[in-house]
Amino acid sequence: MDTSALFRKRYGSFRRFFAMLAKARLPYLWIVGYLVVSAIIANVGVSTTEYSAALFAGNVGLLTVVLPFLFFQVLSLFIGSLSQLLSNLCTARIDRNLRRMVWRKVVHLPLRFFEANNPKELLSRITTDVSDISSLIMLVFLSALTTAYSSWVILERISSYDSDLMWSLFIVLPVNLLITFVMGRMRFGVADLINKRNAELTASVSERTNNMLLIKSMATEDKESANVGERMRASYSADVMNLWVTNLALPANAIATALQTVTIILVGRGFYSSGALDLTQWVAYYGFATQLTNILGAYCGYWSSFKGAQGAVDRVSQIMDEREENLRDGSDAGALAGDIRLENVTFSYGDTPIFENLSLSIPAGRVTAVVGPSGSGKSTLLNVIDRLYPLHDGRILFGDKDSASCSLSSYRGALGYVTQESVLYKGTIRQNLLHGIGRCPTDEELDDVCEMVGILDFVREQPRGYDAPVDENGSSLSGGQRQRFSVARALLKHPDCLLLDEATAAMDINGKDCVWRSIRHVMEGRTVVYVAHDVQTLRNADYVIVLEDGHVAAEGPRESVLKTNAFCRQMMDADEEGRS
């Protein structure tokens, strides 16, 4: 195994981690406050232990022991709660600041990043990974300081009884730490296995429960009973393994603790019997030694179980290292007008090129359909026109204006793009219609647009009209309804140029007809480019571009392309049959 590579990687991740913390604006003032309170607790704790030792030894003077004991008890009660409060507040602030930092970053990353990373994974960057990092800071880094200080205070107090006693104690401590560390690692490994098995079980149950219709219609109930039964058995064996590992640790731990206690006592016994310690000091010493091993043990516990945090740190800091998209640089797009011309555009998502030296021209103020077999680059064409991806080569012109000279945000803002997956968010119908259009139209205007896309009746039927709730991802609406709202939103935006990617695919025949009539009406005199998926939508075009394998197979006015191009003829042939 190449250990040096491993070290380099570790080193790299540490460097990234601190770079990330520097960017994250940690709540330093709160952290300092927490540290101060922790220091006070360490000192109060020492006094509490000493007075309770005196009580235990039968020293019951009211003023000398009982009252100070009570005072320190109450004091530690309040300060303890205060420290707890501060610690949780620090965690909350760190969480918030890290989350804001990561989210701001993620939003500004290019689309490629989202394609390379599963959205579910990205979600856990912001939710769980961030919490892991703040726990790492609080429980491992800051805890290192507070633990070191408390240990020092306790050791100092022991050495005030007898400095040799303190040094003897030093021999015992490392053994204790080692044991806790090993135990923690073991438990962590098994916990990992359990989580994995449970996640597998949940995934397999949820996949099936969500597709119960398929199981019923295939009549495969028995098969699924066996399939998931296997997962349940796997989860069961992980549980059994876990119970052995966690519980075998009990006696092992107990033996370790007993040995340790005996050693602590043996160390102290010599001093006690020789009279170097009186009874009160003995009880205090014993209390201190136990406390010390507990504190250090707890710290080791955190340290060993926070192996997972390293992954979190790596993942989050990698995101922070990504390059953002530059949205603002460049001139304002202004009004985009004129033919859209692609000149020698070369583009690929990965290794296989989609376009090589593609040149085409889309007439201004007309409706242009893009057709072609799947994989021919229809959607990609819209994506590059909207500059969602950087071109490898070539340029895109609007009239005489090179699109690359415009700032991304103004350019994309001037274009309307209805993507294949119609996006609706949880909220109300109104919020969804107005999302991102940057102005507040009146209800009359909303009515007009909704009427145009044939959804006004639906809105009227809702008891709360435009304020009717929309579920997460618009799941309470049908595919056709979602597409109508998406088109309505794009029309409300008054774009200079509208791009539509199969935006009416889920609508019925009458719906498509109505929506397309409206698009042609509203976008009168402006450019519309769309990916056509069937004969009916293709009929709405003035101009047609046929893509095959990333090349233009034909372009021109609809009628002439339909006559000359083989793909289009094939697409329309049923039409001929119908006429005959």
Place this chain on the structure above:
Amino acid sequence: MRSPADVVAQHAAETRRQKFSFRSFLRFYTRFPIPWWLFLLSLLVSLVNTEVMLRTAEYLIQINKGELYNGVLIGYALATVLNAALSMLVNVTNEYGVAKVTFRARRLLWGKILHLSMREVERRGPSALISGVVNDIKEASAVVRITFSVVASLYSLVRCWVEMFRFNSTLSLYMLALIPLALVVFAIVGHLQYQMMRRRYESLSSMTRFFSEHLSAAKHVKAQAIEDLEVEGGFDVINERYRADVYYACMFALQTLTNSLYTTIGTVAIAIFGSDLIRRGQMPQTGINDFSTYRSRVDQYTAEVLTQYQTLKGTQGALQYVGALIDGPVEDPDAGVDLPPADVLETLRLDSVSFGYIPQQPVLHDLSFSIPAGKVTAIIGDNGSGKSTLLKLLQGVYSPDSGRIWLGDVAEDEAKASQLRRRFGVVLQNNPLFSGTVYDNIAYGVEGPVERTRVEQAARLAEAADFIHELPQGYDTEVGVAGSLLSGGQRQRVAIARTLMTAPDFLLLDEAGASLDYRTDRTIFRTIREQFAGRTVVVVAHDMRTVLDADFIVVLHHGALEASGTHDELVRTSPTYRTYLEKQGYALPEEASL
């Protein structure tokens, strides 16, 4: 999309509030074999362990008194280890029992869920069902263990009280007076706990929802250039979460304060009254030490008993949910009469069929018509006119609210559901795949072993063979959860192959070609027509080309039958049909347009 864990957590939070019911508890445990001997053994060992624990406490007292004889040290070490070993035995038997109960209960419950009717699945919602199998069942199984633990803890509590009382009755009586305080503190802490966990949970779920919704819409965000709006929206939910965290921090501090207030009051009482007793010579000099040791044990067991009670109360929701599922009605797919043999072609006949997913909202009204055997029938109509619902009824995964569907002379509701459903093959617009290999998915619906050549044949017919060969492991390539590693068109072709494998008598296609490109669509359906020549095919389509290929056409309008018949008949009788033809650019026959 919410993650399953999120959904599961929400469900758990919802069920937690329900009331205690001893009946659901008992009923749950009469349902499957429980390894009682494991739990009894565990109880027995824990009773013994209480004595060992008391012995350990005595050694500890001696050590604290400075009685550091070798005998004490060795005794202490041995007692500690014995105590731990016995604890291990207690836990192992307990947890082993729980794991067994969970495993058995899970399998039973999953079997029940698989046989719920579709209506019941929809009523209960998939997320709650998932949570039932994953979480609730686990909580419910833990109840057996907790019941036994309560007995054990109560015993230890009493034993410690007795020892403490024996040591000093006066001081113990003072402690007794603290019990009401303990209960009050416990109630307050429990209440705070519930409040802060709920608020934390709610903020977490709204944050998770926001991010999962918005992270999957990255393309939309970029295309609309609304990054600033996104940042703002994200900051809002992050701040909401922060406020919930701050609330949590304050409540948590209050909780700790209340908790330690109780301990401190006890300690203070012992210090004041104990020192007084010592001064009056009614307690030995080191008596506070002895007494505190017992008292810390008493506190420990009190906390144990109370926590167990709380947990027991918390599992009620889970118990009830699981109990209702286990006792609830299920379908028996093998009950009913046999269908006529598969090789006889039968007409499907609808007789005044009405149906609604929700009783108040009927989707289909009083439908009566026949679907001719061995022909291709097309069903057309606007979105929401009930086309897809009709297919689900034909296949018997839903049953009509009124009216009947006849397969030849057999009423579908009287036939064996499993037989009936196997007669039908269904391809929808989007077909889910299950995680596993391409091969597994194609062979999914077939009972028993499958020959490889048949799978390859089906893949070829569905135009899937070429892309499967290009996959890294061919037929053994994993398709990912719900087939997410394949493209939409590839998923569709695998699903078509899967349906072809089952060789159904009736093929139902619900816009099956919509996610394929036009060429593939045509090729596949030519193949399907050849394969199914002489068998019954029902197609739902928006594309009039497909409709024109059909032998018989049914037009639905707002859930009612507008017309049915051949192309020539419908051109005359159905306005919807005419509009459809017109809109897709087909010329209408002369006499019809007059």
